[in-house]
Amino acid sequence: xxxxxxxxxxxxxxxxxxxxxxxxxxxxxxxxxxxxxxxxxxxxxxxxxxxxxxxxxxxxxxxxxxxxxxxxxxxxxxxxxxxxxxxxxxxxxxxxxxxxxxxxxxxxxxxxxxxxxxxxxxxxxxxxxxxxxxxxxxxxxxxxxxxxxxxxxxxxxxxxxxxxxxxxxxxxxxxxxxxxxxxxxxxxxxxxxxxxxxxxxxxxxxxxxxxxxxxxxxxxxxxxxxxxxxxxxxxxxxxxxxxxxxxxxxxxxxxxxxxxxxxxxxxxx
Ligand code: KIV
Numbered sequence: 001x002x003x004x005x006x007x008x009x010x011x012x013x014x015x016x017x018x019x020x021x022x023x024x025x026x027x028x029x030x031x032x033x034x035x036x037x038x039x040x041x042x043x044x045x046x047x048x049x050x051x052x053x054x055x056x057x058x059x060x061x062x063x064x065x066x067x068x069x070x071x072x073x074x075x076x077x078x079x080x081x082x083x084x085x086x087x088x089x090x091x092x093x094x095x096x097x098x099x100x101x102x103x104x105x106x107x108x109x110x111x112x113x114x115x116x117x118x119x120x121x122x123x124x125x126x127x128x129x130x131x132x133x134x135x136x137x138x139x140x141x142x143x144x145x146x147x148x149x150x151x152x153x154x155x156x157x158x159x160x161x162x163x164x165x166x167x168x169x170x171x172x173x174x175x176x177x178x179x180x181x182x183x184x185x186x187x188x189x190x191x192x193x194x195x196x197x198x199x200x201x202x203x204x205x206x207x208x209x210x211x212x213x214x215x216x217x218x219x220x221x222x223x224x225x226x227x228x229x230x231x232x233x234x235x236x237x238x239x240x241x242x243x244x245x246x247x248x249x250x251x252x253x254x255x256x257x258x259x260x261x262x263x264x265x266x267x268x269x
Contacts, residue, residue, distance in 0.1 A: 004081040007042050009115065009137050009181040012083065015042070015214070016203040022215025024205050025223075028054055028071040030078050032220050037079045043182075043205070044079055045117065045217060046072045048087040049146070052229075053221035060146045063089040065103050069111045076112030085139055086113035090147045093118050097130040104136045117184065119145035121171025125178035132179030140175035142168055143186040143209065155232070159188040172196045172204075184217065185209040187234065208234030 015022055024043035027033035028050040036044050050071055051063035072086040086107040093100035100118075107113040115137035118124060128138045143158045159165045169192075172183055182203045185193045190210020197204040197213050206213030221227040224241045231237075255261035 007081060007083045009083065012043065012182055012203050012215075013201075016201075022203055022205060024215055024217035026050075026217070026219045026221075027075050027079075030074055033075040034078045036220065037082050041082050042215070043217070044075060044082045044084050046075050046084065046086045046113070047117075047219060048089045049219045049221075053219055053227040059149050061090045061150065063087075065089055065092045065106070068092075069106060072107055072111035072113050076114075083114050084112065085115045085117050086111065088116050088118045093124070093127055097127050100127045101130055101134045101136070104131050104138075105134065108136060115139060115181070117141055119147050121167070122174035125174045128175060128178035128180050138178075138180045139182045139184060139205075140172075140180040141184040141186065142171045142175070143184075143188040145186070155187065157187055157189070159192045165189075165192050168192065169196055169199070172200055176200050176202050185213060187232070208232060 012022060022042050023040065024045060025036045025041045026045045026047040026049060027036050028046055033044060046068065048060040048063040048068065050067070051057045051060045055062070057063075068086055068089050072084070076084045088100070088104055088107070092103040104116045107116055116131065117139040118127065119141045121142050128140065131138050144155050145152075146155070149155070159168045168188060175183055180202060182205055183200065185196060185204050185206045187208035190212055193204065193206055193209035194212025203214035205215040205217050207217050218235060219227070222231065222235045223237060224239045225231075225237050225243065226241050226245075228242045252261065
């Protein structure tokens with residue numbers, strides 16, 4: 001079968017213009033990446049949320065560039081249609097713009113990502129500009145920014161006060177002006193998300209930001225309930241694979257211990 005037409009940053013822009021909603025999901029392994037791609041997900045994010053949902057770490061701060069390179073390589077190898085975006089992990093872009101270009105460049109050159117995402121607002125506009133100048137497409141990410149959890153103290157709703165809302169609008173404008181081609185809005189009031197969306201030329205992709213965005217993203221392990229430590233209100237459960245996995249493993253253990261597995265049919269003569 002010929003490869004389907006690849007989604008590009010230009011397509012995402014056209015989708016906003018046509019008011020066609022963007023469906024995005026995270027993936028960091030082969031089965032998830034190929035399922036998402038085959039089922040029509042437009043943008044696949046190799047999110048540093050893998051530190052929590054895959055590795056079980058307390059936050060995303062522990063995720064390294066080497067880990068992102070490894071998972072991005074796996075995902076991009078198996079995605080034929082979707083745009084693959086890799087997260088720039090903590091400390092891979094904050095030290096200085098030269099390091100940011102070098103590290104982001106590795107995600108494209110060595111791991112096959114088509115674009116990178118970085119967390120933070122106007123203060124990172126210069127880094128975004130440098131990346132874009134170097135030919136590296138960038139997705140911004142404002143609202144809740146999990147890499148800053150140690151400074152901010154948690155994952156509370158952002159933009160609920162007038163001052164915070166004004167700041168987020170300014171951040172969104174600054175990132176667009178710096179050349180970001182899309183913007184993730186995480187856990188902000190839906191009215192604010194809609195306002196930001198209407199005032200930007202680039203598409204917004206919401207997570208906990210209501211229906212007024214140009215697209216939606218969820219962490220796949222959250223929506224499949226593979227990650228069960230906590231469930232934010234904005235996560236809709238599409239399956240309960242964590243529960244199914246435990247039940248299946250329980251049945252397997254019982255079968256082995258009671259000699260119901262393996263049968264002769266599952267054995268060789
Ligand atoms: O790391 C991640 O999965 C993300 C999403 C929550 C957007 O940044």
